[in-house]
Amino acid sequence: MNVVMQGISKAFGPVRVLEEVDFAIAGGEIHALMGENGAGKSTLMKILSGVYRSDGGSIRIDGQPVEIRSTRQAEACGIAIIHQELNLIPQLSVMENLFLGREPSRFGVIDSARMRREASAQLAALGADNIDPEAEAGLLSIGQQQMVEIAKALAMNARLLIMDEPTAALTEREIDTLFGLMQALKARGVAIVYVSHRMEEIFRICDKISVLRDGRFVGERVIARTDFDEVVRMMVGREIGDRFPRRTAAPGAVRLQVTGLADAQHVRDISFEVRAGEVLGVAGLMGAGRSEILKTLFGLNRRCAGAVLLDGVALELDSPGAAIAAGLAFVTEDRKSQGLVLGMSVRENATLVHLPQYARLGVVSDAAEQQAVAGLIEQLRIRTRDAELEVKSLSGGNQQKVVFAKWLAQPPKVLLLDEPTRGVDVGGKAEIYHIINQLAAAGVAIVMVSSELPEVMAMSNRILVIHEGRQTGLFEAASATQESIMAAATGTAHAA
Amino acid sequence: MTPKQKATLQRLGPFIALVLVSVGLAVLSPDFLTVANLLNVMRQVSINALIAFGMTLVILLGGIDLSVGSILALSSVAIATLIQAGFNPLLATLLGVVGGGLMGLFNGLVISKGKVAPFIATLASMTILRGLALVVSGGSPITGFDSDLFSMLGGGYVAGLVPIPVVWMLIMFGLFAFLLKKTVFGRHVYATGGNEEAARLSGVKVDQIKLWVYTLSGAMSAMAGVVLTSRLNSAQPTAGSGYELDAIAAVVLGGTSLTGGRGWIFGTLMGALLIGVLNNGLNLLGVSSFYQQVIKGVVILLAVLIDRSGKK
Structure with a gap:
């Protein structure tokens, strides 16, 4: 799936958050979206996922212009967002979360057997068969909860995943698992927007990078043909000098x-x-x-x-x-x-x-x-x-x-x-x-x-x-x- | 309008509502806008206001105190019993208020050290203390104190005009406003109610703050009990039931958030006055007491809805 956002603008009251921002991503691509806090990354992604409506600009999916007016419409278009604060209901089981709002049922009675079967299959497809579909979601590790969220998105036929700071709370091992999964999804043609501040990870996993600054689009680069310094320059619009300023004083007693x-x-x-x-x-x-x-x-x-x-x-x-x-x-x-x-x-x-x-x-x-x-x-x-x-x-x-x-x-x-x-x-x-x-x-x-x-x-x-x-x-x-x-x-x- | 001006206007909402309702009643009833009637309203309001001042602190912490009515009753019958046993009336009053504070302290201990939810803790003490009030009084009112001094506390007038309970109310209003706005204690109440974890990590002794706040709430309830008992010349073990809801209504009408961390004493005073003015005005207009309840409920609901929509 190819998504092209063009000339997107958004203002909250008098504050212009986005001004004619362009963003494009193709299926099978992991695309980093970077910018300082307040640069407009979240707003842009919320427009794409139907949380906000843009004031101007257009969105095309596979060449067709679309209007995304609600999260439901975004879902129908195959767009899902994995939030930084995970949105599972901790008291419900994994499978109840997976099927929340679309529970398999007969005459209003939930078909638990079918739910369990399908949940297991979906988790197994992600290589997450160590997660028990009947476990209480709140008791899973953060990494496992994220897997469940991703499974939920894919179960709704998502073709574009937006991941907002997905590694912020993960251990190294969980990050490796997540990156493995992202590679597998990429191979299946899923497009992934990766929002993160962690440069090392972006250079490890992403194919392309787009940078926003103060609500404007600064540029797009192919990861293989750029470096830390250029990206930082694009983000802050100036040289920040050393990334880590030097300390000269010698320790005392x-x-x-x-x-x-x-x-x-x-x-x-x-x-x-x-x-x-x-x-x-x-x-x-x-x-x-x-x-x-x-x-x-x-x-x-x-x-x-x-x-x-x-x-x-x-x-x-x-x-x-x-x-x-x-x-x-x-x-x-x-x-x-x-x-x-x-x-x-x-x-x-x-x-x-x-x-x-x-x-x-x-x-x-x-x-x-x-x-x-x-x-x-x-x-x-x-x-x-x-x-x-x-x-x-x-x-x-x-x-x-x-x-x-x-x-x-x-x-x-x-x-x-x-x-x-x-x-x-x-x-x-x-x-x-x-x-x-x-x-x-x-x-x-x-x-x-x-x-x-x-x-x-x-x-x-x-x-x-x-x-x-x-x-x-x-x-x-x-x-x-x-x-x-x-x-x-x-x-x-x-x-x- | 700058955000700050907007916030100020928002905070003045309860005051504006009070003025609007008062103007309306002044137009509808010629008896409303007289000095005598207005002082009368303030006297009627004073008991609820005293309780509501304490309740404001409790709600600022994100808590609730359902036991205020029972504390009022138990301290009233305790004071009455002491006076009839020959204690000096002022000493008995002082002991009663301290006793109310201790009952509040008990709530605070259960909540902070026992980690019981305030709703449950004070629901339990509401029942326990009401029971004790019945036990102490034998179930019947204790009447007749034969002390001019004691009957002054709730029934007297300053300069033959201003009811003494109104003076209590205004003094306590000043004290509580000062406490919240100007002192380290007040700041710590807001911080604890706004984010208990952050407050604790900043070295705020949140358990101590809770103990003090519930103690103050208890003492204020006892003080309201003194005013009531003195005015009626009678202490009733069943007095004060339902007062917790009036107090909560005044606090909420005043714009204090039930989730804690946000609110002020001035709003609570306005909220209490608004309820009092409505009661008084509807009486003057001869509205049946059944309809009065309906109207009061609707006003509370409207006020809170307007408050909400303004915050969006």
Whole structure:
């Protein structure tokens, strides 16, 4: 199936989100759609899948002009979208999800036998026969849930799949499985639009790439004939300099010393030290227990064994409040559910942690608070028209900077970072790396968990690798290779 | 209109509704717009408003407190029993309000430490406390306190004009508005209601916040009980049933979101006044009390629907 979108425009009120954007994809092609957050990728895909209607432009499928007015019509045209937040109903079984809204039935009574049979067949066709059709969908791993979504789309005869950040929550192994499946679908002539920020993956799996910037179409390239630098240039419209800015300051004395740390179930025998001005990267597969180390240090998970010294003084670690008082800060993995109060303003979020600092006898001084927030906005280059705007109106990168602001109102001694650039576009990432470097230069000891190996390798002084709750490697970043880290992360090497 | 102006207008919705309804009633009934009648309305509203102020905090947390009416009843009969046992009336009142706070604290403990859903926890305590009120009073009203001071608390007037319950209401309005808008505690209430997980991770002691909020709600219910008991010169174990719904209606009419994190005390005061003005006006117009209920329900529904459509 060939889909050609031409001159697509869309405005929400006075805001023009898309201006005469072109996009074309053919059957048997995996086509990356890239652009910074707010460039218009999601809007374009929502128009293609019938969620929004375009204000202008045309869509042709196999040469025939079509009008896509609803998601139902998009489905009828063979277009399906696999959302980043998976849309399965967690309490229903896999097969009930697969057949939701079109259950095989006789006189209104569901034919479960037939449903089970067809569900098994569909899953098997994707090589996902390890998924039990009667299992509760919510109990499957994210990767398996995604398989079910894809099976559901194909069961409705989808010929064009739109995948929005499909690998964001997958383990390396699941990503391999997904890519294998995508290759198989491609061979069957399915067209796949792949929306992602992960450059390495795009260069690994995609055939072509289209780039949007500020709602305009910048260009299309054949993957084999382009490179990282060109794509980044197309996305940001300027040179961003180094993708990973360099840090010059040398680490100082040991700040944080962890020995034999264990929590109730996820991690055991974790020992490391971080110096002032040093970034310790923590690598490992999803679910290896990286975040749990940070949570235990921050007093969220109970510590069952081990000692933690900060500047030589033992820490109790029994609550976030105690951790904050001791000088720890924690930028959490999921900023929407854990980092920000979305309905509150930029100002209220930025001062959430250290609010008592601007208060006397529990009464907040507006002037002191506003002044501090203005300083943080300036320091972190948070782009917002007004500190009183709701934080959810900001772009992902700027939201993440507000999370940083929350912790920097009073400089921490130790900064724990969990996936600090997830969902942040290229330009925003570079700015966050700058912030990390500034903090390191100011003597903060930083522990950074990240799933993006290039990020870990470029930003860290040393790299701690975790596999199934135990540490399997501790590398100097200068001498580590992607291979040696992955070997330790998958438990196939015994370094350290 | 900038988004900020639009938001402000949106927030003033309850106030505008109150003005519109009042103008309408003033046109329809010559008795409505008199100082005496307006003060009368405010006096009638005060009990609901006191409870609703506490309820606003609870709802801002994303919770609900169904036990307010039962707390009102139990603290009323407790105060009455103490006074009749010879306690100083002011001391008895103070003990009653503290007692109401402790009943609220119990709710808070069950909710924060026992991890029970607020609806269930307060449904249970509503029943328990109502039962205790009947036990303490033996099932019948406790009447006659023989204390001028105590009857002043709910029945007196300042300068022979302004009912004392109205003064309580305005003082508490000021206190709660200040608490929410200006203090660290207030900010933490909004943060906890808006995103409990993020608040906890930011070092906000969310359990403590919950305990305080339910305690305040209990104390405010007891205070409403003081006003009621003093005015009637009688404490009734069955008093206050259904008051939780009036309070919730006032909070919701005021624009506070039932999912938590968004709302304000001024809106709640407007909501309570709107309900009071409607009651009063419909009485003045001689509308049957059966129809009054229908009209009140429709107004609540309309107000919330308008509020919703404005948010889209």
